[in-house]
Amino acid sequence: MPHNLSDMKIVAVAEKDPERRRIFAAENNLDESCCYDSADSLYKEGKIADLAIIATQDRDHYDNAVKALKLGYDLILEKHIAASMDECR
Numbered sequence: 001m002p003h004n005l006s007d008m009k010i011v012a013v014a015e016k017d018p019e020r021r022r023i024f025a026a027e028n029n030l031d032e033s034c035c036y037d038s039a040d041s042l043y044k045e046g047k048i049a050d051l052a053i054i055a056t057q058d059r060d061h062y063d064n065a066v067k068a069l070k071l072g073y074d075l076i077l078e079k080h081i082a083a084s085m086d087e088c089r
Contacts, residue, residue: 011030011048012034012036016037047071047072050074051076052073053078054077058083
């Protein structure tokens with residue numbers, strides 16, 4: 001795990017919007033092969049990094065977080081992990 005941000009390298013992006021995906025890829029020097037149109041398509045690759053940053057809509061956090069955790073990712077969530085206490089448990 002990196003000790004500070006300068007040790008981190010972004011290795012992939014999952015973004016539904018093609019223009020946002022293209023811009024993010026250009027800003028982070030990502031090859032098109034590292035760009036996915038959904039989290040599910042990225043997760044099909046297996047674990048390709050140490051951690052996943054999940055910045056989806058609130059209603060999508062739970063499913064994405066569980067899938068990432070099952071693959072062994074550490075998580076950074078920009079909001080809560082789930083919309084209900086039951087999902088959190």
